[in-house]
Amino acid sequence: MDAEKTWTVRIDIGEHDGRTRAVAHLQTRDTSTVTGVGFARLSPEDRDVPEIGDEIAAARALSDLAHRLLRTATEDVEQVTGEHARLPL
Template sequence: MDATTQWNITVDIDEEENNTVANVSVRTPGGVEVTGVGRSNRNPNDPSVPEIGDELAVGRALGNLSERLLHRAERDITSVTGQPSHVHR
């Protein structure tokens, strides 16, 4: 079976003084929403460059989202096969 499926990721970034929080979410074709969270904290002695905080927070949120998707895949494999599953990372 050949198929092309597109998943869209939503990124929300909140900045407050020296702290940035990013939330990334994706909805699977089955309708399940999975969300990842990442944070960055600027040292008050460093210059304020919001883009850098955004990059760090979003990068960390995407890593968190990745782990959550892999855990979900493990649970799904286990439910289909009836056997414990561990996905290589």
């Protein structure tokens, strides 16, 4: 039977000086965490809908997290194989 694993992502969102910042934390193993960060800001001509800023910042944080996780996986492949690896997103 295949082993089942659970990885947890927590996204912390905060606002400061008209900017929304999201930090996505992925816990891959008991002690290993990968973090991505994303920002959003309200354009002066847009209506202030905080949830939209949260969504944009969170999406950007998750995108950053995905790139960082793929970079980590690439480095792991290279370490195991001793060869250059390229893992496209």
